[in-house]
Amino acid sequence: MSAPGGARTAPGPDPGVSRPPAALTIVGFVALGLLALPIVGLLQRAPWSALPTVLGESEVLEALRVSLIVSLVATAACVVLGLPLAFVLARRRLRFGRVVRALVMLPMVLPPVVAGTALLFALGRRGLVGQWLDSWFGVSLPFTTAGAVVAAAFVALPFFVVTVEAALRQAGDDLDEAAATLGAGAWSTLLHVTLPTIRPALAAGTALAWARAVGEFGATLTFAGNFPGRTRTLPLETYLALERNPEAAVAISLVLMAVALAVLVTLRDRWMPR
Amino acid sequence: MTVALDGRVVRSGWTLRVDGLEIGEGVTAVVGANGTGKTTLGRAVAGLDRLAGGRLAIAGTVVDDPAAGVYLPAHQRRVGMVFQDLRLFGHLRVVDNVAFGLRRTGTDRTAARRRAGELLERVGVDSGVWSKRPAALSGGQRQRVAIARALAPEPEVLIVDEPLASVDSSGRAGLRALIGESPARHTLLITHDPVDVATLARQLVVLDSGEVASRGSVAEVTARPGCEWAATFLGANVVPGLARGTSVTTQAGLVLAVAAEAEGPVYVTFPAHAVTLHRDRPAGSARNAWQAELERVDIDGERARVHLGGPIKVRADVTRRSADELELHPGLNIWASVKATELTVVT
Numbered sequence: 001m002s003a004p005g006g007a008r009t010a011p012g013p014d015p016g017v018s019r020p021p022a023a024l025t026i027v028g029f030v031a032l033g034l035l036a037l038p039i040v041g042l043l044q045r046a047p048w049s050a051l052p053t054v055l056g057e058s059e060v061l062e063a064l065r066v067s068l069i070v071s072l073v074a075t076a077a078c079v080v081l082g083l084p085l086a087f088v089l090a091r092r093r094l095r096f097g098r099v100v101r102a103l104v105m106l107p108m109v110l111p112p113v114v115a116g117t118a119l120l121f122a123l124g125r126r127g128l129v130g131q132w133l134d135s136w137f138g139v140s141l142p143f144t145t146a147g148a149v150v151a152a153a154f155v156a157l158p159f160f161v162v163t164v165e166a167a168l169r170q171a172g173d174d175l176d177e178a179a180a181t182l183g184a185g186a187w188s189t190l191l192h193v194t195l196p197t198i199r200p201a202l203a204a205g206t207a208l209a210w211a212r213a214v215g216e217f218g219a220t221l222t223f224a225g226n227f228p229g230r231t232r233t234l235p236l237e238t239y240l241a242l243e244r245n246p247e248a249a250v251a252i253s254l255v256l257m258a259v260a261l262a263v264l265v266t267l268r269d270r271w272m273p274r
Numbered sequence: 275m276t277v278a279l280d281g282r283v284v285r286s287g288w289t290l291r292v293d294g295l296e297i298g299e300g301v302t303a304v305v306g307a308n309g310t311g312k313t314t315l316g317r318a319v320a321g322l323d324r325l326a327g328g329r330l331a332i333a334g335t336v337v338d339d340p341a342a343g344v345y346l347p348a349h350q351r352r353v354g355m356v357f358q359d360l361r362l363f364g365h366l367r368v369v370d371n372v373a374f375g376l377r378r379t380g381t382d383r384t385a386a387r388r389r390a391g392e393l394l395e396r397v398g399v400d401s402g403v404w405s406k407r408p409a410a411l412s413g414g415q416r417q418r419v420a421i422a423r424a425l426a427p428e429p430e431v432l433i434v435d436e437p438l439a440s441v442d443s444s445g446r447a448g449l450r451a452l453i454g455e456s457p458a459r460h461t462l463l464i465t466h467d468p469v470d471v472a473t474l475a476r477q478l479v480v481l482d483s484g485e486v487a488s489r490g491s492v493a494e495v496t497a498r499p500g501c502e503w504a505a506t507f508l509g510a511n512v513v514p515g516l517a518r519g520t521s522v523t524t525q526a527g528l529v530l531a532v533a534a535e536a537e538g539p540v541y542v543t544f545p546a547h548a549v550t551l552h553r554d555r556p557a558g559s560a561r562n563a564w565q566a567e568l569e570r571v572d573i574d575g576e577r578a579r580v581h582l583g584g585p586i587k588v589r590a591d592v593t594r595r596s597a598d599e600l601e602l603h604p605g606l607n608i609w610a611s612v613k614a615t616e617l618t619v620v621t
Contacts, residue, residue: 177322178361180348182375183427188349192374196365 039257046254047247054251062229063237063252070145070220070233071213074152078209079202081153082160089161090168108158115155116222123150123223147224148231152213159212160205167201168194204267211263215256275299277431277460281328281338283311283318289326290314290484301454301461301474303492306481307503312464313358315481316433319462320355321348333430333459349378354429354458358436360420362408368419369394369404375427393422397452414445421452432458438467443621447539450474469541469620472512480504497572509546509579511588514539517619526585531561531614541620548616549590551580551600552609563611571602578602582610 020028047054054060085104094100107115123130123141133139141147175197179189195202217235224231226240234252241248277297283290290311304312317323318330321337329339332353337346354375363371372390377383394404397418399411408416417437424432434453438446453463454474463474471478471492478495480488488500499505515522517536523529530542550556556563566584578597580590590610592600600608 174357174359174361175363177348178355178357178363179374179378180322181320181353181355182423183349183378184374185347185349185378188378192378193363197363199365 042250042253042257045246045250047250050247051251051254054245054248055255057248059228059241060234060237060248060252063232063234064255066145066148066229066231067214067233067235070148070152070231071210071216073149074156074213074216075206075210077149077153078157078160078213079206082157082205082209083164085157086161086164086168090165091173104158104161106158107155108162112155112216112218112220113222116151116219116224119147119151119154119219119223123147142223143225143227143231145224145230148220148233151219151223152216155216155219156209156212160209163205163208164198164201167198171197207263207266211260214259275333275459276331277319277333277462278331279315279319279328281318281325281330283314283323284326285314285323288484290318290481292328292486295479295486295489297460297462297479298477299459300476301456301463302477302479303471303475304462304464304479304481305466305471305504305507306487308466310481311484312481313435315479316355316435316462316464319431320353320433321346321351322355352427352430354424354427354432356417356420356424356432356434356437358439358464360408360416362416362420362423364407364409366407367405368399368408368411371408371419372422372426374423379427390422390426393426394419397422398448414441414449417441417445417449418452421449425457429458431460431462432456433462433464435464436466437463438465438470446621466507467620468507468510468512468543471508472541478508505574506545506547509589509591511542511544511546511549511586513542513586513588515542516540520614522617522619524586528564528585530617532617532619533614534619536619536621538621543618543620544612544616546579546589546591549582549588549610549612551590551592551596551602552611553600555609556611561614562617563609566608566610568602568604568606568608570604571597573597582608584610 088094089101089104120127120142122128123133125131125134125140125142130141133141141150171194175193176189179193184192215235216233217239220231220233221236226232226236232240234256238249238252238256241252279292279295279297281292292315304315306312314323318325318338319332324345325338325340327340329342330337332351336342336344337351338344363374366374369387369390372393373383373386376386376389381389391401391404395401399415399418399422403411403415408419411419421434421437437449437453441449450470450473453461463470465471475492478489478492479486480495480500482501482503487504488495488498495504496508499508513524513530515524515530517532517538517540519535519537520532521529522532522536522540522542532542564585566582566588568580569583570581572579572581573594576594578592578594580592580597580602582588582590588610602608
């Protein structure tokens with residue numbers, strides 16, 4: 001029912017009572033214009049006919065490959081690590097619950113370049129943990145594809161955790177109790193009751209985390225650098241292309257925007273009020 | 275074989291204390307005012323709430339004993355539960371809700387579904403809705419599905435929490451019959467419906483502010499209810515009859531005038547204190563009057579509970595003073611009356 005722009009005013013509550021003052025409405029539409037303007041700008045500059053050629057360039061294809069690998073592996077990491085974390089937050093009474101929750105949310109509000117810097121000092125070759133990774137396993141994360149995955153997972157994780165935790169809280173443990181009285185142990189209940197019950201939230205959290213991972217720029221650049229074929233993802237390629245070949249920058253931006261729109265459509269039922 | 279509980283359960287601030295409770299075979303009704311711990315008692319037996327102290331044994335096996343470090347979790351006890359809010363699995367079809375318990379105990383899918391179908395048939399859920407989700411069913415049908423689901427793994431103890439609270443009157447008689455036929459060795463029926471007690475219960479447990487106020491056979495508990503709430507509750511008279519419009523004909527042919535219209539088999543309930551006794555045929559507004567034979571008088575402080583035989587078995591509460599004035603004694607023929615507005619018709 002709802003148009004993606006959300007600009008329709010027709011059905012809503014009784015307009016006579018709840019209609020905002022005129023000035024508010026005007027400013028509201030100005031804000032809407034501000035949000036729409038860049039998209040229009042992009043579409044207006046889009047080299048529609050040259051699109052296949054531009055996107056077929058080897059640099060772009062390589063960045064696409066890196067982006068897909070990095071974002072998909074990072075998303076998988078978010079699910080594997082985020083699901084247990086969401087359970088801990090939703091079902092355990094934590095001693096420092098507020099502090100823990102703030103810590104989980106931090107990457108959402110932290111400037112990505114700060115996140116990248118922090119990762120460097122934690123996992124870099126001289127970092128807190130990184131020095132041990134290096135001397136014990138010979139593993140060095142910075143400036144590698146694995147590093148780009150870590151950076152993307154770091155910033156995307158909270159999106160998955162917050163979405164799933166909210167769903168777990170809402171679901172409560174009523175159904176888990178019912179399953180227990182029917183002979184289902186903890187794992188069986190998790191698999192056959194809890195996860196199916198929160199499936200929409202799992203899908204939404206995964207889509208959000210993936211969208212965030214695809215778009216990651218600052219933390220990747222800082223922690224993983226900008227090496228073609230290894231850490232140069234689509235957003236990094238876009239930034240570089242802006243100077244070398246603006247048409248390519250516009251084309252890649254269109255692709256990334258389409259991805260973002262696709263995610264929004266996936267989440268339509270959950271996140272777009274009807 | 276009994277369920278034996280001697281212990282306490284602590285739930286956010288208050289405590290349920292149970293001393294030497296033994297629940298025998300058949301249907302045991304657990305009654306008490308709201309918030310007295312009925313559901314907590316059921317949850318402790320099911321293993322959803324742990325004892326803070328004491329011990330719980332089911333059929334001779336200790337399942338919870340904190341001092342000895344024994345605790346058998348809910349899924350390892352053979353205790354089924356029909357929750358007050360049902361808690362059907364929304365993501366599963368009706369038939370898979372019922373098959374759930376069998377699947378968890380290793381029955382393969384085909385066999386589990388076949389058995390689930392048999393149970394659904396037995397509880398009277400039409401096969402047309404078996405592959406629907408629970409949300410598509412009516413309240414009464416969901417209640418039946420919940421009972422079938424709890425019975426599927428063949429529990430030794432079945433706990434049914436307020437089974438008729440969410441069901442409209444037309445489906446109650448059938449559901450009540452289902453609970454009465456429960457194949458579980460012990461059925462714990464948590465209720466505050468006097469008709470449930472009158473028609474189903476063999477034994478009774480009365481809870482009052484977190485403690486057992488009285489327990490035993492229905493007759494024993496009725497004789498010494500242990501608390502004011504239970505005295506009123508158990509004093510409620512339950513008379514079966516056949517309704518037509520605003521009159522109900524009892525089995526012995528007595529016609530009672532009632533305020534609400536109904537059709538078909540019903541129960542008429544009214545509190546013991548609504549019954550008045552007279553030496554002579556009463557005149558005036560009480561249209562329901564009949565001649566009864568006085569069987570027994572129990573004096574309890576200032577209250578006299580009078581047991582009447584005759585066309586209907588009824589209890590009447592009068593003050594001790596009027597009992598003296600009426601010179602009540604067993605064998606006396608006396609007139610009883612009750613106002614139509616005091617009668618509640620339950621299907």
